[in-house]
Amino acid sequence: MNTTVNLLDFDLDGLTAFCESLGEKRFRATQLFRWIHQRGVADFGQMTDLAKSLRDKLAGRATVTALPVITQHESKDGTVKWLFDVGGGDAVEAVFIPEDDRGTLCVSSQAGCAVNCRFCSTGHQGFSRNLTTAEIVAQLWFAEHFLRQHLKTDERVISNIVMMGMGEPLQNYDRLVPALRTMLDDHGYGLSRRRVTVSTSGVVPMIERLARDCPVALAVSLHAPTDALRDHLVPLNRKYPIDELLRTCTAYLASAPRDFITFEYCMLDGVNDSPEQAQALIALVRRHGQDGLRCKFNLIPFNPFPQSGLTRSPMARVMAFGKLLNEAGIVTTVRKTRGDDIDAACGQLAGDVQDRTRVHERIARQRTVVLHPVSALAPTKGA
């Protein structure tokens, strides 16, 4: 039986327990953790200041194993998208979005998704399986160290994480939390809690647990002002309706690192984009506002895909909707679509691999991958 463990599966506490089980002191785990995450080293032999005894114990018992890259695409705007092979014919994506003052990595939490939102291509794909902690962390580990090499910098490239790739992170809670802790750990990626965002379709009990276990910035995918419409667009709403969700958001703010919740709202032509619906949304927020729900809205122009039968709201309607919210005192932004030319925009992730048999074929065909240099990227200033 193969009993090697992938050390990307451990947060620092987990790695400490593992090292202690090998008879090693706590500080050795910290050293090892820094080699892996801060320096991107996978080969124990290269971890020069690590005791030879520990290196010997690790060899054969542990590995640091990244995910095989199936494809890598770079957009004209500098966005980079990776498709990773997670085995069994499944693939997940991560997207790097460089901006002047930050570098954001959009990370996947599941292969497919069980929530089945009407407007989401991952949802249409169905649920395959939860990613392990190692598979979640491997996206960051690979992207960060790959980008550092290509930008020829020793400085941190990724300053922000958004759990907005494929999957519902709060339906993979036990794997997610150690991954978040590794992102936040000063000996790991040292990211600020304000710069790590979990995006959820509204898994109420897990939002409550996140507040206790690992409070980070929260984005909630709202998409509708009424339960009738949200039941249809986000089927999870039937289990956790809007009022309950918003009460939970208000409570989350007590431990959140930011003093507002971000509501995401995907703009669907003729479905949820009328002025009346904007007014209903304002009334909804005001009703909850009395209990202290501070929030911002992020309007996402829908990224169409053929099976959805839906279309994107015209930009004028998106702007008019945003104007109504802004005039009512709710800070509202319209998300700039990035990486359009490489299908890296929201809801398009793995849109081209919906049919699993095609994923199998692509993985077989593209097993040998040539990584394209990410030459056009400008270094970001970091946090």
Ligand code: SAH
């Ligand atoms: N499951 C989580 C996180 C992943 S989806 C969630 O639903 O929040 C990340 C964001 O992309 C969500 O706000 C989601 O509503 C949005 N999204 C999904 N499909 C989209 C599409 N086709 N066009 C625009 N946004 C989309």
Ligand code: SF4
């Ligand atoms: Fe799942 Fe989020 Fe897509 Fe809904 S929008 S199907 S929750 S990934």
